Amino acid sequence: MSQDESSTGLPVLQHATVRSAPGPENPTPKPPVPRRNFLLRVGIGLSALAGAAASVPIVGYLLSPLRNAGKRDWVRVGALSEFPIGETRLTTFANPSSEAWDGPTAMVPCYVRRMANDRFQVFAVNCAHLGCPVRWFPESGLFMCPCHGGVYYDDGSRASGPPPRGLFEYQWQIRRDELWVRGGVLPTLATPA
Amino acid sequence: MDRWLSKVGKVGTWLDARLQVGGTIRDTMAHPVPRDTASWFYVFGSATFVLMVIQFVTGILLALVYVPSAADAWQSLQVLNHQIAFSWFLRAVHGWGSNFMVALLLIHMSQVFLFGAFKYPRELTWMIGVGLLLLTLGMAFTGQIMRFDADAYWGLGIGASVSARVPFVGSWLVGLLLGGPIIAGQTLSRFFALHVFVVPGLLIGAALVHVLLVVKVGINEWPMPGRLVTRKTYLARYQRQVHEDGVPFVPDAFQRDLVFSALIILVVLVCAAVFGPFGPSGRPDPRMIDIAPKPDVFFLWMYAALALLPAELETALILIVPVVAIAALLLLPFISGTGEKSWKRRPFAVLVVVLLASGFIALTWLGLQPPWSPSMTAWSGTPLPPRLLKERTPLELQGALVFQNKQCRNCHALGGTGGDRGPPLDNVAVHLTRDQLIRQVLQGSGEMPAYGDHLHPAEVAALVSYLETLHPPHQPAARVSAASSGSSP
Numbered sequence A: 001m002s003q004d005e006s007s008t009g010l011p012v013l014q015h016a017t018v019r020s021a022p023g024p025e026n027p028t029p030k031p032p033v034p035r036r037n038f039l040l041r042v043g044i045g046l047s048a049l050a051g052a053a054a055s056v057p058i059v060g061y062l063l064s065p066l067r068n069a070g071k072r073d074w075v076r077v078g079a080l081s082e083f084p085i086g087e088t089r090l091t092t093f094a095n096p097s098s099e100a101w102d103g104p105t106a107m108v109p110c111y112v113r114r115m116a117n118d119r120f121q122v123f124a125v126n127c128a129h130l131g132c133p134v135r136w137f138p139e140s141g142l143f144m145c146p147c148h149g150g151v152y153y154d155d156g157s158r159a160s161g162p163p164p165r166g167l168f169e170y171q172w173q174i175r176r177d178e179l180w181v182r183g184g185v186l187p188t189l190a191t192p193a
Numbered sequence B: 001m002d003r004w005l006s007k008v009g010k011v012g013t014w015l016d017a018r019l020q021v022g023g024t025i026r027d028t029m030a031h032p033v034p035r036d037t038a039s040w041f042y043v044f045g046s047a048t049f050v051l052m053v054i055q056f057v058t059g060i061l062l063a064l065v066y067v068p069s070a071a072d073a074w075q076s077l078q079v080l081n082h083q084i085a086f087s088w089f090l091r092a093v094h095g096w097g098s099n100f101m102v103a104l105l106l107i108h109m110s111q112v113f114l115f116g117a118f119k120y121p122r123e124l125t126w127m128i129g130v131g132l133l134l135l136t137l138g139m140a141f142t143g144q145i146m147r148f149d150a151d152a153y154w155g156l157g158i159g160a161s162v163s164a165r166v167p168f169v170g171s172w173l174v175g176l177l178l179g180g181p182i183i184a185g186q187t188l189s190r191f192f193a194l195h196v197f198v199v200p201g202l203l204i205g206a207a208l209v210h211v212l213l214v215v216k217v218g219i220n221e222w223p224m225p226g227r228l229v230t231r232k233t234y235l236a237r238y239q240r241q242v243h244e245d246g247v248p249f250v251p252d253a254f255q256r257d258l259v260f261s262a263l264i265i266l267v268v269l270v271c272a273a274v275f276g277p278f279g280p281s282g283r284p285d286p287r288m289i290d291i292a293p294k295p296d297v298f299f300l301w302m303y304a305a306l307a308l309l310p311a312e313l314e315t316a317l318i319l320i321v322p323v324v325a326i327a328a329l330l331l332l333p334f335i336s337g338t339g340e341k342s343w344k345r346r347p348f349a350v351l352v353v354v355l356l357a358s359g360f361i362a363l364t365w366l367g368l369q370p371p372w373s374p375s376m377t378a379w380s381g382t383p384l385p386p387r388l389l390k391e392r393t394p395l396e397l398q399g400a401l402v403f404q405n406k407q408c409r410n411c412h413a414l415g416g417t418g419g420d421r422g423p424p425l426d427n428v429a430v431h432l433t434r435d436q437l438i439r440q441v442l443q444g445s446g447e448m449p450a451y452g453d454h455l456h457p458a459e460v461a462a463l464v465s466y467l468e469t470l471h472p473p474h475q476p477a478a479r480v481s482a483a484s485s486g487s488s489p
Helices: A034-062 A064-068 B002-019 B022-030 B044-063 B073-082 B087-114 B123-146 B150-163 B170-178 B185-217 B234-244 B249-275 B297-308 B311-335 B347-368 B394-405 B434-443 B457-467 B482-487
Strands: A003-005 A011-013 A073-079 A088-094 A107-116 A119-124 A135-137 A142-144 A151-153 A158-160 A172-175 A178-183 B032-034 B246-248
Touching (some): A073 A107, A073 A172, A107 A178, B022 B249, B044 B087, B044 B185, B087 B123, B087 B347, B123 B297, B150 B170, B170 B185, B246 B249, B297 B347, B434 B457
Antiparallel strands (some): A088 A107, A107 A119, A142 A151, B032 B246
C-alpha cells in the first residue's frame, strides 16, 4: 500500500524505498544492477571534483588576509620641525594600505620621541600586554597603560606591571627634513612593529 | 463569522494536505512528558530560545538602517539612537536581550548539569548545548564589535593581542581575525558577516536540532536520589514513567514555559525602556587615546582574570584554559554518563557550580571597578584633603606637589581617593623608614617604576619628607627598618 486517501481527497504519498523488502511478492532479493551503481560512482566522483574545484577559490579568498599579513610600507609622519628635541609627542600617520571606507580607522597613532637632531624613537601606542593605548606623562617621563597598569620609561623600556616587554618601536627614516616610519601592521607580540 | 472560520479552516486543510506538518505538530503538542517535569525549573531553555528569536527579529530590524562600514557605522548608530522612531528602543531591546539570553543560557546549563540531564541517553543534546553556549558567546562578542565605537576598536586590539600569543601561527590568526594587517574597514565587514550570517545560521540550526532531540529522546525526568541511570534499564523505565504517569506537553508543561517566556520578554522590554540602548561610546578613532577600553559585562571576568594572573602564567593560561574547559564540557557525558542524577547525591557537581558561579561573580565585580587600573587623571584632577596638607613645612608641601605632579596619585590613593593600583599611602610612614622610602622611590619594584632617573635629588628629598608625615597622630613614623628590628635579638 503506497498511497492513502486524506480527508480532503488528496492522495497522500508514502515514501517507500524503491527496492522492496523480501516478502511474498519479492521472494528473493535481486542482485544490484551494476550500471546503476556505475552512474552513482561517476556522480560521487564528479561531485568530489566539483567540490574540490570550488573550494580552491573559497579557501584562497578566505586566506587572502594572510598575504598582506606582514606588509609594511614607508609613510610620512611629519616635518622634523614638529618634533622639538628632548620631547615626546603624540602624532598620527596614515595607514599605508587603506581603503576608502576605513573612515577614522585609516589613521594610526604613535609617539615620536626626539633625543637629538637626528636621533628619534617612534613608539606604537599599543601596550605590549594586551594592546590598550598607553598615555604619555611628560612630568614623570612615563607611559602608563589604563587597562592593567603597565608602565614604561621614556625610552620605551618596560618599567613595571604585566607587559612582557617594552613598547613596540617603528623603524624610522629622515627624508628631506621629514620623519618617515615603516608602518602598516598592528604591533603585537607576534608581529612587533 | 462562521463562514469566515470555515474558509480559514479550508485554507488550513489545503495547506496541510501539501505541507503535512499538522500531524507532527499535533503529536509534538500531545506527546507525554513525565508529570514532575511540568515544573518552574524546566522553563529556562525555552525562554533562552524565545530570546534568540527576539534577537533575530530586532537584529533584522536594525540591519535595515545600520551601515557595516568602518567610516559610517558609528554615524548610523547615532541615527538609530536619535532620529528614527522607536529605533533607540529596538537597539535597547537587542542589547538587553543579548544580556538576558546569555544569563538564561547559563542558568539553563546549570540546571541541566545539576539535574543530571546530560547523562545517558541525552549526551548529544548536552554537546549541542555546549556548542550553543559558544555560538551565543560568539554572538555577544561580535555584537560588541557591531557597536563600532572606541571600546569596539580597542577591544579588537585586545583580541588581536591575545591571538598573537598563540605560538607559531599567532600572526596568521591576527590577520584572519582583523581581515588584514591592521584594524580597519575590512575588520568591521568580516565581523558583520560573522554576526549576521555565519554565527546566526549555525545558532538556529543547532538550536533546532537541540529542541528536536529534547522532543525525540524525551525531556529529562525529575531526578530522584538513589534512582540510578544504567544503559540497560533507563529507556524502558523512562517509557513506563511517561506512559503511566505522564501528562501532555501542551498544556501541562507548556503553560509554565509560556508564562515565564512572556515575563522575561516583558522584563527585557522594561529594561530597554528604562535603561536605554548601550552606547555607542566615542568614535572609533585611534587618535583619541584617552580611553580605558572595557569589554561588555559577560566578558568582564576574562578582563579581570587577565589582570590578576601572574605575568609568567598568562600566555599559557589564556591558551590552555579555554581548550581544557570546552573539552571538559564536551566530554562530561562520557565521563559521567550513568549513575546518580540527583544533585542531592552529587556534592562535587554542586561544589563545581557554586565555585564557578562565585568565581564568575567575583571576577565580574572586580572588572566593574578595576582596582588594577591606574586612575589616569587623579594626579591633576583629584584634590588632596586639607588634613593631609595642614601643619606641614614648606619642604613637605613641596613634596606633596611632587607626589601629585609625578603621577604618584594615579596608582596610590591618599585620603581615600586616587588609583588603587598600588597600596594607599595614608599610613606609609608607619610601615617604611626614611631609607626604605628613598629606596622604593628610586628603585621601584616589579609593580612600581623606578623614579631614580626621573626625579631631581631635591625632589626626592621633598617627596620623602612629605611621605614621612603620613602616619596617624597616635602612631609615630617608623624610625628603624622593620626588617632589621625584627631580626635583632
